[in-house]
Amino acid sequence: MQWEGISEFVYVAENESFTLAAKKMTVSTAHVSRQISALEARLKIKLFYRTTRKVSLTEEGQVFYQHCRSVLDGLDAAERAITNLQSKPQGKVKLTAPVTYGEQQILPLVNDFMKHYPDVEVTAYLSNQQMDLLEGGYDLAIRLGKLNDSTMIAKKLGNRTNYICASPVYLEKHGTPQNLADLNKHSCLLGTLDYWNFSEDAKERKFRVSGRLRYNSGFGLVDAALKGLGIVQLPDFYVQTHLQNRELVSLLDNYRAPENGIWAVYPQNRHLSPKIRLLVDYLAQHLIPIHIN
Structure with a gap:
């Protein structure tokens, strides 16, 4: 009634x-x-x-x-x-991700996903700028680190770790820093920020560093570290192989900042779409955690 x-x-x-x-x-x-x-x-x-x-x-x-x-x-x-x-997933998906992480980790998995679901079409735009999903018509964004407050839905795909490292040649010539203050005596290879993130006494700390080199390229910074130009802080996916091959040495492990998140972010009206739901689940399932011994 x-x-x-x-x-x-x-x-x-x-x-x-x-x-x-x-x-x-x-x-x-x-x-x-x-x-x-x-x-x-x-x-x-x-x-x-x-x-x-x-x-x-x-x-x-x-x-x-x-x-x-x-x-x-x-x-x-x-x-x-x-x-x-x-319904089976079909139709177009427009996504965005950070450049290097997208190239190394996300797009290969998207390619595998498309092999399983031939009716899905994907357009990806890689950018280190945080794109406006609604304005740009994006169905999905991959974001790293802390998320801003948003009306978007977010699903955690995994974690990443930042490492401080340098080449054995550099350390033999300039010595190995034992604490954060020691970094003031060293040439630090800078990215877009003037500080690095650490954890000290169970609290997150930003420590200002300086050096004669500044790049907005992770690969450029890795190459500089490998060639003995200084100490660098970079996420695990840049330095994993070089640390495992002993081409770089991990430093100040006791001060290493906590892991931060890898996220899939999408508008609320996309969460019921089979193609988005399955793609996000696929990324979460197949994104292999990076372990460095």
Whole structure:
């Protein structure tokens, strides 16, 4: 009984006409009129003002309409959710990711995903700038580190670790720093920031560093460290192989900053899409954690 007349009421409210509502519902005008009359009798309120020329909501009708519209929208969303769960992923996906991490870690997995789902089309834009997903029409973004407060949905895919390291040749010539203050005596290879992140006494600390080299390229900084030009702080995916091959040495491990997150971020209206849901799950499942001994 609670549902009877609700759809008819919403159609009449939105079309301001019993006749138009009946046409859109493919039922008779008499049926719509009976349902509205029964609904008003049940609620003991008048929902519409009726004249020969116009139908409009009463004050009570306006309040009731807002709630009924939300209920019908919820039912539509529920039906779409069930349909999407049963659907195979297909259509276009537009994503963005940081340049190096996207090249090394994300795009190879996206390629594997596309082999499993041939009806999916992917456009990827790699940028170290944080793109506006709604403005750019993106379905998905891969982001590293701490997230800003947002209305977006975020799923954690894994963690990354920043390492302080230098080549054995550099350390043999200039010595090995034992604490953060020792960094002031060394040539530090700088990225886009003037400070490095550490953990000291269980608290995160930013320590200002300096040097004669500054690049906005992780690969350029790795190469400089390998050639003995100084000490560098970089995420694990830049230095993993070189640390394992002893081409670089990890330093100040007791001061290493906590791991930070690798995230999939997407607009709320994308979370029911099979292609987005499956791609995010695929990345979370196959993104292999980096372990450096």
